[in-house]
Amino acid sequence: MPDNKLKNLIATLKVDLESAKVINDTEKIWRRYFGDSGEIKLCMKEIKNLSVEGKKIKAPIMKSLYDEALGLFRAKENLLKHNLDKRALESGSEELNYDSPKIGHLHPITKTIREMNQLFVSLGFSIMDGPEIEEDEYCFQRLNVPMDHPARDMQDTIYIKEPNYLLRTQTSSIEARTLANYKPPFKIVSPGRVYRNENVNKSNHFIFHQYQAVVVLDKVSLKDMFGVFNLLLKKMYGRDVIVRYRNKYYPEVEPGAGVDLRCFNCGGAGCPVCKGVGWIEIGGSGIIHPKVMKVAGIDTKKWRGFAFGLGLDRMVMAKYNITDIRTLLGGNLGYKYYENESLI
């Protein structure tokens, strides 16, 4: 009887499945029992040879046996497939490495300039630069410092070709060029490198960096300028910084203002750091001199401007605990391979 035959086939199927170790073994078993010429498949085809009565009785039994056989096969097949996946997963797995990638760093001067730029760009300022080989006209004359003006002594100049070509001594030369080349209104900041003929030692360098702001609008005042400068100083030195503005002569501004911070070392009581006076000078500022505006062709009845500037190097040194100014432009500046400052 075909059902008995099917039972026997299931018994041999069980033996074969038991011996299958890898998924590929199941293909052979499938062909032997369930393929087009497979023994179980052929056995099932015998149902059609039974009498009507035989079909009624045997067909459900045969179908049930077939399902049992197929279930046995699928169970084994799934088991071997799972084993295959597991082995594949095991063979493709990886371990984390323990050497970190070296990261890149911006120079502390760049970082500081960016911090300041961020503030000013948020206030709608543009960023400007100018030539480092500058003409006397833009470095001095247009800034109300004619030839042989005593104020030239403030800045010992490195000349390329005296008297007309020099290395810029101040970022105010960018101010002079902007005033000459752009029509107001404008608001700009100009970070830049400047040069003065000074001996290089731990505290002084012939190259240093300045940060300057220039605003020309229909009306501005010292109060506006102090307000903007204070924003910058609070950003760079913290909200509790104490700032003093006092009158100071600079040829390119009128009225001019010197800017001091309360001595961070003594809190104003007086100490060697502040030479006993309680304040440390950090910058200069003022309302742009009418002569500077006029030489640039700007109508002083319509426009008024302010400008301020400060040195960056000492600020950077204090922030990054650098004790020798030469480190900023020399070979001693190193970066930790795997560390960076917090970006927020």
Next chain:
Amino acid sequence: MGEALSLSGFMMDSFTEVKFKNLPDYLIGFEVRQNRADCLSLYGLAREAAAFYGLKVKLPKTKKIGAVGEKLDIKVDAGKVVKRITAIKLSGLKNAESPVWLKEFVAFQGINSINLLVDLSNYVMFLTGYPSHLIDLHKVNGTISWSLNHDFSEVTTLMGTTVALKKDNELIIRDQKNIIALSLVGSKSAEIDMTTDSVIAEVAVYDHAVIRKNSRSLSIVTEASHRLEKVLDPNGCLAALELLASLILEYAGGRAESGLYDYYPKKYVSPVIEFIPGSPSQFSGIEIPDKTALKIFKDLEFKIISPRLIGPGPKKSGRKILVTPPTYRQDLELPEDLVEEAIRIYGYDKIPADRAPGLPVTPEITPKNIILAEKIRDILTATGFDEILSWPLTGKDDNGLTNYSAWRTIAAQNSINDLFPNLRQSIASGLLIQLDEYFKKNLKFIDIFEIGRVFGEKDGKYLEHESLGILTAAKEKALPKFKNNLENLLRLIGFNDLKYFEAKIKPAIAHPNSVWEIYADGKAIGIIYKLAPRENKLESYFAEIDLNLITSLLKGRENNPVVELTQKLIYLDANIELEKNQSVYEYLNGLEKKIDKKNLWALTVADIYPLENKTRYTIRVAYKELTDQEAKKIHLSVFNL
């Protein structure tokens, strides 16, 4: 007082407890800026303090010098540069050691006491701001003259140093034979000593620019030059001379032998300056009433010519307030100068500094090269490169080693030292110094870059541009990785068409067979090379890009790398053979033109195989939006297969 003067323009820069005349006292140092020569004196600072506190200054009384007496034998040849000379002859003097108070006083100024006469001369300078000369008449031969024309080759100064002179260059005071003094320092030949009993005392003011030039060319900086090279009021000479004469006669005895010699060809008169009502308020941003401003002017001893304007009234319009400062205020000439005077005495501390203004919107004018440089910094640091900054001044030989451009070295005329006279022509010079330092310090990863200026002279013009230098050093060969880092950067900022050709000018530090010019959009934008072997035995590579040039190339460019892909890409290869001297880049250029842009995804060199006299390249073309058959058809046609 230190705080008060600091706010009004004279920063207190030192504060020391001292003893003076046997009593505890304070020595306060103030910074006096270049525009206030009148305040390089105690009198000047006293006037400032008086104005600040609304007080009157009381100066010491002096004897007036009359016109009666011997006429001094003085001649002025340098009339163009001498603004005023006042002089008097004093005789029967008894020079001596200075009294203790005078010694203490000059010591506070950092000056050694010499003798009574010299110390009194210095004392008067510190009090009034006017330098003076005392000329020992026993050491003078004949007429004393002020002259710019001379043929002396040197002079020995009072300090004992001999300085070289240039013919007709310095303003000198001379007799018939010798230099008695330079304008800014006395000469040893007419030095005052303890035997001096007869002097000519003179106080003079010159064209400050000439004194400044003399001081710079002779490298002589004295308390006198410090004052004379600024704009001093000639009107103050006489008061200073009278004070000096009075003190000499009081402390050294003697008598005035001559009448006053006074050379004063053009009397200085103060300008009349318009005061714009309301201007102190407009400039300060706070309310400073005009009446307050005028009160300040009076405290500063200004003359106000039409003060009735102040206050409400029908006659206000059309009338001006005119102000005349005292002649010692040589720094004032414009209405804005008056504004500053009013605000500085009113008090900068009264202007609030915590009100951030709402500044109006203005046009964005940031040049594109600044924006580009920032992006490049970000890309390079994200790739693992560290930014360094180096000296733009380089050693004598550095440019000869690193330059690859057709321009000449620019040298500074007065560089800080002889070792670094030249402006760099390539960023390489600074990066190589950093490389050597990092190697010495045993740093493992050396991937560094700098963005800075390079300079050169061409056709008589000084040129400079912003330049990017990148340097990598490794233990093993790393040119492909280095080139890919560079190309990654250039492609990220918007360049698609990049090519490399053997460089025409090869820097001396480069390996001669490994130097290429970098081309973008058909223009040479920089250089990439392997460094010739160095002491450190590292494999080092350098590249430099002209940032100003690439900014101009990228300006206005509209790349669109975003593509809508509806079909798989089809990659097809073809072998070609080129002569050794033929450029594969040019071949690819030609090929690119033959394939419709809308069907070309990428064109690459998949393989290179050297033949006897030629090179075989396997060119791989990736086609897009085509069927296999369509791509194959185009491929066969393009390669003539």
